[in-house]
Amino acid sequence: MSATIREVARAAGVSVATVSRVVNGKGPVREATRRRVKSAAERLRYAPHGAARSLITNRTSTVGVLLPDIYGEFFSELIRGMDLAARAQEYHILVSGSHDDAEEIEAVLRALRGRVDGLIVMSPMASASALREIVPEGIPVVLLNGPARGTPYTTMRFDNRGGAFAMTRHLLSLGHDRIAILEGPPGNQDARDRLKGWQDAMAEKAGARGVRLPGDFTESSGFAAGQRLYASSRRPTAVFAANDAMAIGCLAAFREAGLGVPADVAVAGFDDIPIARFVTPPLSTVRVSIADLGARAFGRLFDRLSGQDGDAPRHQTLPTRLVIRESCGARPPPGARRRNFREKTIRLKEESR
């Protein structure tokens, strides 16, 4: 198909070594030779063969990305952030998604040997030790949303607990004392941390009573939870959903039941997906920058790959931001910055270690 280095060498009347030097811009080459090679390469539309190059250099310029079964905008944004960061370093992204058990991940990881220089893994398994069994050693790994401690891996996550804590506290400060939480999927680390934040805030306030409802991050599960809440005898005065999709499903259930938001019940979500400000009423939520998470994860991995970083695992927690719109019925909190669309956002302190 494509021309090889040998053909370019012949066309330019030089050795393959010289072509290689010109193409890679390293090693001394006389200007006249360089031009001859350049033009031959261009004429033949030469592009170095990636696999051949990888074999000898032991670098693939590719990172593997393993993700659990993810829907919606989270996935896009994450890939987007990583892809942009990777391209800037002339790296490629090999994606494999929809994993829900260890065996599957292991199979993919084996197949990736010799194809990637490093790995970004968002594991559906909470256990770090399980992961260590599976991930090949000697290859740099950045873990997304995994456990922060007790891992030999560098990790990166949002401050889920902090964001949930702040939002719950905000609801409490508005006078709510019966606050329900719509939980995410049981095994999901984000879901756990958000639940934890809600619990911690609720524990702070004497007399506050919480209700926990199961969910799975889909709009439907939020809708179902909303229906249950509506029918319950002592209805909570506020609902904190562990993500926006569920909050929006819940809003739909309340609307259908004729329940006013925020007049009859306050609702808040988590993520600040683009659509959050356009639903009825505009949704109060916790903003995270998913693309940023992706870009930083790649950046960390790249640092490791280029030896700019030590070998010790690092753990970083990205800050979140409270976004107060209409669904929680709040007046603009003091000190909040004014933004478009009548929303106020509050930057939360980063919780980094």
Add this chain to the structure above:
Amino acid sequence: MSATIREVARAAGVSVATVSRVVNGKGPVREATRRRVKSAAERLRYAPHGAARSLITNRTSTVGVLLPDIYGEFFSELIRGMDLAARAQEYHILVSGSHDDAEEIEAVLRALRGRVDGLIVMSPMASASALREIVPEGIPVVLLNGPARGTPYTTMRFDNRGGAFAMTRHLLSLGHDRIAILEGPPGNQDARDRLKGWQDAMAEKAGARGVRLPGDFTESSGFAAGQRLYASSRRPTAVFAANDAMAIGCLAAFREAGLGVPADVAVAGFDDIPIARFVTPPLSTVRVSIADLGARAFGRLFDRLSGQDGDAPRHQTLPTRLVIRESCGARPPPGARRRNFREKTIRLKEESR
């Protein structure tokens, strides 16, 4: 890092050729030898080196996916569909997104040589000839949403025109005769085809008057369009947005202006993103299966790669489905199938060539 075939060979007391035969399950090997090799490979956690294998077999088991700058659920769903289909064939997906000019794409394509067996390309450029200049020859390509004719490539798309035509006709049948369209980005082929469908339907009805408003597929652009429509002197009685995100933005603008939907104005979208049924009021739209598009695109490419398909380019158009909810104010159309959430869906005839 990882064990090589040579190490496994030594450990098992055989030649590398034999290890290769065992690992690949081809060629005759005595059962006892096979077991010895298997156990040695397992003990050493041997995994074949992808690049080395690619170099000799001239297959990478990887397909490259080039996409324009895409946000939201479209991107996720597409990748998801491709990834699932690819995994079933033990293929990998190399993704590169956010391209908006030819030069960028060309650079990525060159870098992909020797890394992928085939390409799935969704080009921001409408012109097929421009693409031909860039795409390396001799490598199978499936074009997503590109022009159907005049290309040497196999193409795959939704029946955008047909879906838009059916929805517009539906609005007309409800008695609307002033129907606005919120257009997508100028260069986008989906956007063009949807506009065409609207135009064709409007042309059929004597006395129908259309208004065209610019948009870019984002909620914000739909919001802005909604505001303009509200302020306009002769307000249309129905709005057809070229995608759901814009329709939802438009709904938000109408709500803010105190305009009732569908009482004062009907609204319809395109895509049927998961959230469409949960907005207020639930959105009438045209359903497409994005994951299906992705899976089929991979399938076609795979057929080409495994020689199961001829060399002649094939063009396929995937059918869409009308989903009637509340935002367009229709009564259930006759013959529609009943689904959950009080919606009716109508399968539209496939328009395949």
Add this chain to the structure above:
DNA sequence: CTGAAAGCGCTTACAG
């Protein structure tokens, strides 16, 4: 400044 040669880790005819 340039070239001949070794070698990266595999697979695959070809002998035996």
Add this chain to the structure above:
DNA sequence: CTGAAAGCGCTTACAG
């Protein structure tokens, strides 16, 4: 049934 050897397309010391 098994092994020795060639070769996939590159890069990189090593000579010259």
